[in-house]
Amino acid sequence: MRIPNTLNWKVGGPAGEGIMTTGLIFSKALSRSGLKVFDYTEYPSLITGGHNTYQVYASEHFATSQYQELDVLIALDKATLDLHLDEITENTLVIFDKEDDKINIEEHGLNARTFNLPMVKLAQESGGSKLMANNVALGATMFVFGLDLQILFGVIESVFGRKGAEVVTKNQNAAQFGYNFMQEHLGQSLMTFVKVEGKNYLTMTGNEAISLGAIAGGLQLYTAYPMTPSSSILHVLAEKAKQADIVVKHAEDEIGVINMALGASFAGVRSMVGSSGGGFCYMSEALGLSGIAEIPLVVIESMRPGPALGMPTWTAQGDLQFIITASQDEFPRFVLSPSDSQEAFELTRLAMDLSEKYQTLVIVVSDKLLSESRFTMELDNTQFNNERHGIDKDPQLAEVGFYPRYQDTDNGISQRTIPGQPNGYYMSNSYTHDDYGFATEDGEIRVEQVDKRAKKFELMKSEILPQYFENNNGEMTLISFGSTKGAVVAARELLENNHNIKVNVLNLSWIWPFPEKQVMEVLDMNVPFAVIEGNSTGQLAKIIRMETGVKVENQLLKYDGRPFYPHEIVKFVRNTLKK
Amino acid sequence: MTKTLPQKYPFLPTWCPGCGNFGIMNAIKMAIAKSGHPKEKFVIVYDIGCSGNMSDFLDLYGFHGLHGRALPPAAGIKLANHDLKVIVVIGDGGCYGEGATHFINLMRGNHDITVLVHDNHRYSLTTGQMSPTTDQGTATKSTPEGSIEVPMKPLALAVSNHATFIAREFSGAIPQLSARIGEAINHEGFALIDILQICSVYNPTQDLRWYREHTIGLDENHNPSDKAAAWTQAMREDKLPVGLFYKEERPAYHSLVSELKDSTLVNHNKNVVEISGLLEEYR
Numbered sequence: 001m002r003i004p005n006t007l008n009w010k011v012g013g014p015a016g017e018g019i020m021t022t023g024l025i026f027s028k029a030l031s032r033s034g035l036k037v038f039d040y041t042e043y044p045s046l047i048t049g050g051h052n053t054y055q056v057y058a059s060e061h062f063a064t065s066q067y068q069e070l071d072v073l074i075a076l077d078k079a080t081l082d083l084h085l086d087e088i089t090e091n092t093l094v095i096f097d098k099e100d101d102k103i104n105i106e107e108h109g110l111n112a113r114t115f116n117l118p119m120v121k122l123a124q125e126s127g128g129s130k131l132m133a134n135n136v137a138l139g140a141t142m143f144v145f146g147l148d149l150q151i152l153f154g155v156i157e158s159v160f161g162r163k164g165a166e167v168v169t170k171n172q173n174a175a176q177f178g179y180n181f182m183q184e185h186l187g188q189s190l191m192t193f194v195k196v197e198g199k200n201y202l203t204m205t206g207n208e209a210i211s212l213g214a215i216a217g218g219l220q221l222y223t224a225y226p227m228t229p230s231s232s233i234l235h236v237l238a239e240k241a242k243q244a245d246i247v248v249k250h251a252e253d254e255i256g257v258i259n260m261a262l263g264a265s266f267a268g269v270r271s272m273v274g275s276s277g278g279g280f281c282y283m284s285e286a287l288g289l290s291g292i293a294e295i296p297l298v299v300i301e302s303m304r305p306g307p308a309l310g311m312p313t314w315t316a317q318g319d320l321q322f323i324i325t326a327s328q329d330e331f332p333r334f335v336l337s338p339s340d341s342q343e344a345f346e347l348t349r350l351a352m353d354l355s356e357k358y359q360t361l362v363i364v365v366s367d368k369l370l371s372e373s374r375f376t377m378e379l380d381n382t383q384f385n386n387e388r389h390g391i392d393k394d395p396q397l398a399e400v401g402f403y404p405r406y407q408d409t410d411n412g413i414s415q416r417t418i419p420g421q422p423n424g425y426y427m428s429n430s431y432t433h434d435d436y437g438f439a440t441e442d443g444e445i446r447v448e449q450v451d452k453r454a455k456k457f458e459l460m461k462s463e464i465l466p467q468y469f470e471n472n473n474g475e476m477t478l479i480s481f482g483s484t485k486g487a488v489v490a491a492r493e494l495l496e497n498n499h500n501i502k503v504n505v506l507n508l509s510w511i512w513p514f515p516e517k518q519v520m521e522v523l524d525m526n527v528p529f530a531v532i533e534g535n536s537t538g539q540l541a542k543i544i545r546m547e548t549g550v551k552v553e554n555q556l557l558k559y560d561g562r563p564f565y566p567h568e569i570v571k572f573v574r575n576t577l578k579k
Numbered sequence: 580m581t582k583t584l585p586q587k588y589p590f591l592p593t594w595c596p597g598c599g600n601f602g603i604m605n606a607i608k609m610a611i612a613k614s615g616h617p618k619e620k621f622v623i624v625y626d627i628g629c630s631g632n633m634s635d636f637l638d639l640y641g642f643h644g645l646h647g648r649a650l651p652p653a654a655g656i657k658l659a660n661h662d663l664k665v666i667v668v669i670g671d672g673g674c675y676g677e678g679a680t681h682f683i684n685l686m687r688g689n690h691d692i693t694v695l696v697h698d699n700h701r702y703s704l705t706t707g708q709m710s711p712t713t714d715q716g717t718a719t720k721s722t723p724e725g726s727i728e729v730p731m732k733p734l735a736l737a738v739s740n741h742a743t744f745i746a747r748e749f750s751g752a753i754p755q756l757s758a759r760i761g762e763a764i765n766h767e768g769f770a771l772i773d774i775l776q777i778c779s780v781y782n783p784t785q786d787l788r789w790y791r792e793h794t795i796g797l798d799e800n801h802n803p804s805d806k807a808a809a810w811t812q813a814m815r816e817d818k819l820p821v822g823l824f825y826k827e828e829r830p831a832y833h834s835l836v837s838e839l840k841d842s843t844l845v846n847h848n849k850n851v852v853e854i855s856g857l858l859e860e861y862r
Contacts, residue, residue: 032862158860202861212857218849221658240857245847247658247838252684256651259644259681263624263652266642267659268845285645293642382855400588401638418845419622419640419656419663427634427641430627438590438635439643 003493006059007145007191008067011137012084013076015043015052021159022074022134023054026141027374028155030058031203033147034196038486039203039374040066040563045228045312051079060196062493063376064340064486068565071190072144073112074137077101081108088112093144093190095137115186122177132174139178146192149179202377206370206483209341209377210274210300210348211236215244217352218386220269223249223257227276228312229368230302234274254279258286258299265295266428268391268418270352274300277319278309284326287361291331291453293428293437294406294414296355298348302366305561314561315368317482317534321542323363324512330450332358332457335512337365339468339485341375343509349384354463357389358456359413365511367534369563370483392417395424402426402436408448412455461513467506469522472496474503475577477522477529479552481508481540484532484564491569499570501579508540514547523550530554530576532569590635599750599776603697604633606750606757607666611639613757614764616664624653626669626678628704629778630697633668647677654690654832660845661691661833664764671698675711675731686742686769691831693763693770696733697750699778700785707781719781734813734824737771738806744770745809745825749794750777751787752821759823767831775819790819797822 013019027039035058044050057063070087075096092112096103100120117140119133142149156171211233224234238248251257254275261271280301290297301323305316324335334354338344351362392415398404405426407414417424427437434440468485480488485507495501506522523529531541531552536559541552556572558564594600611621622640625631626649634643644652653667674682674696702708708721716725737745744766748756763770775790795818802808809825833839
């Protein structure tokens with residue numbers, strides 16, 4: 001059940017054997033060959049030991065998901081041969097190193113083509129060290145897929161270049177030995193991918209895209225406390241801080257993180273914070289501070305299975321309902337849920353702008369699948385203009401001697417001043433306050449300020465972007481949010497190609513304000529629909545019912561920590577339609 | 580606004596008669612007036628509690644944060660614009676209890692903020708429960724049989740944990756307190772002043788007479804650059820010494836952030852951002 005002209009490759013082995021780097025190099029080689037890629041990694045929450053995998057799916061047309069059935073499995077240990085039986089078919093080529101890993105391949109009872117590649121021996125014969133065995137596997141892989149070895153050489157140079165020419169040459173030689181060995185013994189490539197000219201793809205993980213999107217959107221301060229799967233945003237931004245001219249602060253805890261960012265934002269700096277569900281819980285009191293004091297803030301929440309510590313390195317979509325309401329009482333917020341790196345870049349950039357424009361909270365929802373998977377993306381341009389919003393250039397004090405920071409306006413958005421400006425004094429207040437920020441318990445003023453903030457929400461609805469919708473005249477409409485889109489789109493293609501079933505696809509990358517109008521239009525199409533999401537109670541389905549009054553009858557829910565696989569969605573659709 | 584409260588701005592203090600906060604507020608006002616810095620360059624970050632209610636009584640830029648969380652926004656404001664003078668008004672509960680993580684960690688970083696702890700040994704606005712500095716055995720609303728915990732020694736904590744300006748003063752000695760606040764404002768780094776304060780309502784035992792008996796000025800031979808001496812004074816059980824315990828010149832956090840060498844963060848212009856230089860590694 002696969003699409004022609006695609007490849008699905010996985011390398012697996014013990015942590016600490018360079019699995020991630022090996023996978024990344026192959027992925028880049030494919031991207032530089034003009035193919036679109038989707039990379040998916042699995043690893044346990046351990047520093048050393050445990051089983052790591054890096055999977056790459058590539059296609060000239062689209063790559064949005066990991067697939068189950070592998071073309072090639074590189075097994076760097078025995079465990080890899082036993083842990084992926086459901087991904088191995090008779091068409092899979094399993095590559096292993098009999099001598100180095102002491103593998104007796106018959107014992108594993110694989111219903112697949114197997115190939116003994118003496119990776120360590122060849123690495124040493126090529127003049128390199130044992131550590132270069134993975135390059136032997138990469139060279140062999142390039143032959144298997146009929147790819148140009150020179151492209152791999154180029155990636156090796158980019159990745160190892162800073163270690164010097166000798167390291168580059170040795171790694172390249174090891175790859176050459178692997179390629180030659182495979183050519184000699186396999187004779188013919190299993191597939192042939194000719195370089196697609198004219199493509200200049202970028203590949204980024206969701207977290208890398210979030211980081212760069214924030215920078216493009218005028219980020220000035222990022223504060224965070226490490227928590228998987230959000231931590232790599234902190235790493236990327238800290239590493240790039242100098243070049244990007246931003247400040248990054250690893251603060252004492254998530255409460256310190258968000259309160260520090262709010263202080264900076266109050267002082268006129270575009271600020272962002274990031275965490276996963278647990279850290280986000282710590283932040284929830286201060287979300288309300290952003291709301292009541294009308295301080296712009298972008299929060300990244302990268303979900304993992306919970307509750308509490310849950311499963312740190314696995315994926316889930318179980319925080320959605322919490323995210324749209326987290327905090328005391330009520331205030332307007334945006335909740336965006338990008339589906340891939342392209343959207344992660346664009347929506348995080350937009351989030352920086354929206355938070356300042358509406359002087360409120362914008363939460364960008366990710367999950368392990370988006371945050372740590374690598375997607376192909378393209379940028380039409382690399383220069384971004386950022387407009388500043390709502391800062392009074394020439395503030396005047398009101399008669400009472402303070403600046404009317406929270407004065408009601410037609411749309412609820414007031415002008416603000418930033419400390420250091422003469423005649424801009426006001427109180428940025430976590431208490432219910434009046435126009436100047438002074439605390440009050442007066443009921444009338446309280447209502448006026450609540451209504452003023454609520455008014456912003458009406459205007460915020462005008463910002464809702466058209467959501468991803470494919471009208472294929474389908475027999476069914478599949479509705480999802482965020483990263484689940486990738487598997488749904490992949491399933492749509494499989495359904496059409498292999499089962500002659502057409503489905504429509506609606507994916508929400510904008511949760512709040514809820515895109516009610518577009519969702520209603522889709523629900524009104526008189527086509528059966530189903531919601532597909534990564535939690536156990538159907539949170540998006542509940543939100544849809546809350547916002548449209550429509551009860552969702554068909555649901556596919558997954559909450560084992562693993563992302564949806566396209567074939568699972570195919571099976572669900574066929575069962576539901578009884579086809 | 581459709582409605583204005585029938586009072587002048589800023590509001591008149593709502594503190595109880597005899598509250599130490601009056602003295603502290605006057606000392607702050609005097610220190611700011613004397614500092615020579617323009618008024619708009621000051622930001623006061625208020626914690627909650629009786630001390631934090633000062634937010635309604637001053638005519639400056641202010642940030643009234645969450646309970647125990649006044650220090651992080653103060654550090655954030657300073658990172659955003661290190662030309663500002665940032666003062667924190669906080670109580671013993673907020674600084675040493677609820678927000679102790681921030682206290683401990685921001686002092687290590689030597690963030691250039693002035694932290695004024697209104698230390699009345701009680702949670703007063705919440706009507707008189709035990710605080711981190713309440714003496715052991717004290718009966719309060721939350722500890723009717725007497726508190727079990729041994730009180731914190733905040734100045735010793737600050738000495739051992741690398742704060743660079745550490746003092747204790749008494750709220751009633753306004754000129755001395757004001758002068759000390761002035762020094763703290765001018766100190767480039769984390770400045771802590773633990774301000775002993777009367778709460779006549781919820782801590783009537785520790786009244787003016789009690790403070791007269793229990794406080795003592797630091798000896799004029801005390802050398803504020805001698806860390807060991809500061810430690811000894813901070814650990815004293817017999818008396819509560821007042822004065823400058825310790826002072827050290829060490830670069831403030833923002834001065835060591837390389838991106839802030841040339842200008843304040845708020846002045847880093849992001850109107851046009853070019854990211855092509857960041858993209859190469861993603862090809």
